[in-house]
Amino acid sequence: MKTKRDSGREYVRNLLGRGFCTFTRDQVARETGRKGANLSNTLARLKDAGWIMSVGCAFYAIIDPGNQGFGFAPPHAFLDDWAKHRGLEYYVGGVSAAEMHGASHQRPQGYQVVVNRALRPFVHGDLRITFFRKRRIGGGMWQERTVPSGYLRVSTPEIAAYDLLYFPRACPSLSRVATILAELGEALDSAALASLCEMDCETTPLQRLGWLLDRTGWREHTGGLHEALQARRPAWRLLQPRLPARGRRDSRWHIVENTEVEPDV
DSSP, X not given: OOOHHHHHHHHHHHHHHTTOOEEEHHHHHHHHOOOHHHHHHHHHHHHHTXXXXXXXXXXXXXXXXXXXXXXXXXXXXXXXXXXXXXXXXXXXXXXXXXHHTTOOSSOOSSEEEEESSOXXXXXXXXXXXXXXXXXXOOGGGEEEEEXXXXXXXXXXXXXXXXXHHHSGGGSOOHXXXXXXXXXXXXXXXXXXXXXXXXXXXXXXXHHHHXXXXXXXXXXXXXXXXXXXXXXXXXXXXXXXXXXXSOSEEETTTTXXXXXXXXXXX
């Protein structure tokens, strides 16, 4: 005889079997006929058994048996569906995106996602997703990747590099940023770097990005970016804004080298 516990698990197993890794509370109510306390109890039992996790706003991610030992579903399994549910523009960015593009030397302490609204970090057990707000997110900033659950937006290598300087919290150490760029350089395209100036990217992070790419061996990629920046007549900026304005002046990027940068490669 099928129990209530079994029927809840059968429902999520059926979703997984059809290639779905997420669902909403309204969807369960519509497809199973359960409502109110009955539905709440079903969801609570599934959470207690480690089959689902709440991602907020009546949205749930299924934790497939292969990930139940970790206690959470991998972000790539639910981010795209969750963003559509919330009406968000998004992309995986910062250190997380750089890692996906081959810069694996520096692992992020949490998953980094750029969204167009201010959101608090999402924490579930050992999983932490940090959100960074960018008012305008255009299609040229990200690439669509195929994942087992469907699709995932990942920033382009060039936007990933820029965001490391635009969002200081994504990678607080300039030496760590340099380490990432030393590896990420192979994925960068010179023309795409120059086109960052056409995406309303801010001048100061672009100056620091150009300086760091030159210092990490990728000057071959920065000619177009340098030329595009000259049209903006960049002012002199500190390499590290929290330190005194003392140091050698780099006239190519109008950067005051007021700190030492030592990539770990």
